[in-house]
Amino acid sequence: MATSPQNPAVVTRGADEQARVDRETDDLALYYYETCPFCIRVLRTIERLRLKIELRNIRRVPAYRDQLLEGGGDATVPCLLIRKDDGTLEWLYESDAIMNYLEDHFA
């Protein structure tokens, strides 16, 4: 992992490393909506770490809100859905916890 010369906070990766990270982020999805300040913090982290995480806007797509409520038990955003290697799902709430998870795995 390196950082961009233009902006040292932004992560840059070689093609192989980025492909590996992209495969890992295939197992993630973020439930959010644009005007939620906690979501914006998480989206900034996703951008800075150059992660391709599927974004599921619960205000644009009511089915996403239903999924979040049914799967996670709460319609609060942001929530990161993590599909684990054994196929089980983890619904990670709280912006700080989500940002810590992303930093721990991808920074």
Ligand SMILES: N[C@@H](CCC(=O)N[C@@H](CS)C(=O)NCC(=O)O)C(=O)O
């Ligand atoms: N402590 C939480 C706060 C999350 C929060 O309050 N999210 C609001 C949107 S900004 C929410 O989803 N409220 C419930 C709702 O809109 O149904 C965090 O840091 O993620």
